[in-house]
Amino acid sequence: MDGAEVDRLTVDGVASIAHLLPRSRGRCGIYELTFADGERYVGQAVDVVARFGTHRQKWHDIVEIAFRRVPRDRLDDEEREQIRRRESAGVRLRNVVHTAGRLGAADLDQILPSPEQQRWLAGHEPGPVPLALGEGEPGPLRHQFDRLRADPRFTAEMARLVGAYLRLTIPVPEQTERDFWTLTALPGTNAGTYPRLFTVSVHALETLYVCHDRRRQQALHICLNVDKTVAESQLRTRLRLRAMRATRARYRVRPGVLALRFGSVGGAYEALTRPQIVRAARRLNLDLMRKGPALNWKTHCPELVRHVLSG
Numbered sequence: 001m002d003g004a005e006v007d008r009l010t011v012d013g014v015a016s017i018a019h020l021l022p023r024s025r026g027r028c029g030i031y032e033l034t035f036a037d038g039e040r041y042v043g044q045a046v047d048v049v050a051r052f053g054t055h056r057q058k059w060h061d062i063v064e065i066a067f068r069r070v071p072r073d074r075l076d077d078e079e080r081e082q083i084r085r086r087e088s089a090g091v092r093l094r095n096v097v098h099t100a101g102r103l104g105a106a107d108l109d110q111i112l113p114s115p116e117q118q119r120w121l122a123g124h125e126p127g128p129v130p131l132a133l134g135e136g137e138p139g140p141l142r143h144q145f146d147r148l149r150a151d152p153r154f155t156a157e158m159a160r161l162v163g164a165y166l167r168l169t170i171p172v173p174e175q176t177e178r179d180f181w182t183l184t185a186l187p188g189t190n191a192g193t194y195p196r197l198f199t200v201s202v203h204a205l206e207t208l209y210v211c212h213d214r215r216r217q218q219a220l221h222i223c224l225n226v227d228k229t230v231a232e233s234q235l236r237t238r239l240r241l242r243a244m245r246a247t248r249a250r251y252r253v254r255p256g257v258l259a260l261r262f263g264s265v266g267g268a269y270e271a272l273t274r275p276q277i278v279r280a281a282r283r284l285n286l287d288l289m290r291k292g293p294a295l296n297w298k299t300h301c302p303e304l305v306r307h308v309l310s311g
Contacts, residue, residue, distance in 0.1 A: 126167035226280035
């Protein structure tokens with residue numbers, strides 16, 4: 001963050017910046033924190049002094065803050081733009097919202113080291129999933145699984161689609177299940193308009209789900225979210241995206257998402273046979289897992305996981 005209008009303050013060991021930024025000068029704007037390890041964090045605040053105090057309670061290694069005053073109605077756009085610029089420049093950010101994925105240390109690194117993540121990302125072959133498919137005590141949401149399995153719309157073909165998706169697009173799924181990704185049977189998402197049969201979620205984003213218009217319960221819609229840049233980087237794949245009804249999806253937690261929509265299980269399954277689509281799904285899922293653990297782990301259904309991976 002450069003410019004004459006930027007206040008750049010050394011704050012190593014400082015608990016409050018109230019004396020450095022008087023209220024009379026204005027405290028609404030965009031700020032950038034710099035940490036002792038070189039990582040940064042970009043944010044917006046109506047009162048940057050109060051926001052700094054919150055950050056200081058979480059992070060004790062802040063050494064500098066840069067602050068630029070921005071009108072309140074421009075905060076969202078300016079924050080996204082500043083984050084985009086830093087990601088393009090390769091700056092390591094601690095941000096979760098509006099970023100592709102954390103470039104610094106992540107909880108996922110404890111399970112799958114970063115070099116192995118990159119090797120997995122570059123491939124497109126399915127990985128083995130040595131889950132204990134026949135074991136396990138009934139979970140608290142077993143009744144949801146039983147209802148889904150009894151639903152004639154949840155066919156064996158659809159179960160195979162979900163199993164293929166997990167094998168192809170989730171790194172070490174047997175070690176990251178529930179902690180980083182979840183599979184939910186009959187979730188309550190959009191129950192009044194477009195109820196879901198099931199949802200695969202990674203961190204805070206639905207990445208694969210099947211829903212229907214509440215007024216037309218037999219007309220199923222399959223949505224597969226992938227990374228937009230990777231999906232569009234190859235001409236052959238770009239030409240096929242129209243047939244997949246690709247549209248840009250807007251999520252605060254992860255920009256650059258492309259939603260692929262299918263009216264049949266066969267169409268969605270065929271998409272997963274295309275290496276570039278698999279790589280685009282892997283890029284999105286890995287970025288989300290690097291952001292942090294699964295947020296809706298309480299609705300995870302291990303019985304459904306065993307079911308879709310047993311075929």
